[in-house]
Amino acid sequence: MSLTIHYAFLPATDHEASLAFYRDALGFEVRNDVGYGDMRWITLGSPDQPETSLVIEPPAVDPGLTDDERRTISELMAKGCYARVVLGTTDLAGTFERVQATGADVVQEPADQPYGVRDCAFRDPAGNLIRINQV
Numbered sequence: 001m002s003l004t005i006h007y008a009f010l011p012a013t014d015h016e017a018s019l020a021f022y023r024d025a026l027g028f029e030v031r032n033d034v035g036y037g038d039m040r041w042i043t044l045g046s047p048d049q050p051e052t053s054l055v056i057e058p059p060a061v062d063p064g065l066t067d068d069e070r071r072t073i074s075e076l077m078a079k080g081c082y083a084r085v086v087l088g089t090t091d092l093a094g095t096f097e098r099v100q101a102t103g104a105d106v107v108q109e110p111a112d113q114p115y116g117v118r119d120c121a122f123r124d125p126a127g128n129l130i131r132i133n134q135v
Contacts, residue, residue, distance in 0.1 A: 005052050007043070010083050010128050011059035011073070015040045017125035018056045025102040026087070026130075028054070054085065059126070077127050084129035086119075092134040096120045099132075110134075 012018040022028045022044045031053055032043035039061060045053040059077055060070040076082035089095040092110050099122055100106055107121035107129065118134040 007053050007055050008085060009055045009057050010085065010124070010126070011077060012042075012056040012124075012126045013059060013077065014125055015042060015056060018042070019044075021102070021104060021124050022054065022056065025099045025104055027098075080123050080127035080129060082128070083126075084131065086131045086133060088133045088135035090135055092118055092120060092132065095132055 010018075019030070019042055022042075023030060027046075028044040029047050030042065030044055032041070034041045034043075039058045040056075041058075042056040043053045044056065060073040065073075073082060096110050105123040107123055108119075110118060110120045112118050119131050121129060121131045124130055
């Protein structure tokens, strides 16, 4: 059996700000932008990886969640510890400079990690942690 990652979902509280971060700062292409009532899902991905996409979605959109669960998700997002994704680049220094120049929230400048990778980290506009590894 062979499985591949097709979509990963990240919550967004401001879809326009998230769109600017993923499209303009990271260079992802917009693949789909769907609205439903006052909700919106934006599918983005690297032009070099057409089979894998990130979907920016409304937070706590699952209809099965309770009000307490929605509140907990909102609190975790506000602390920046609800969702994360790790990206890879062949030019970590250049990527860091490009993203930093957009005013993105820098969590960590490029550094060698004790677990064997060199990476940096940002928070997207919703507080999601975005780590970028040198590959």
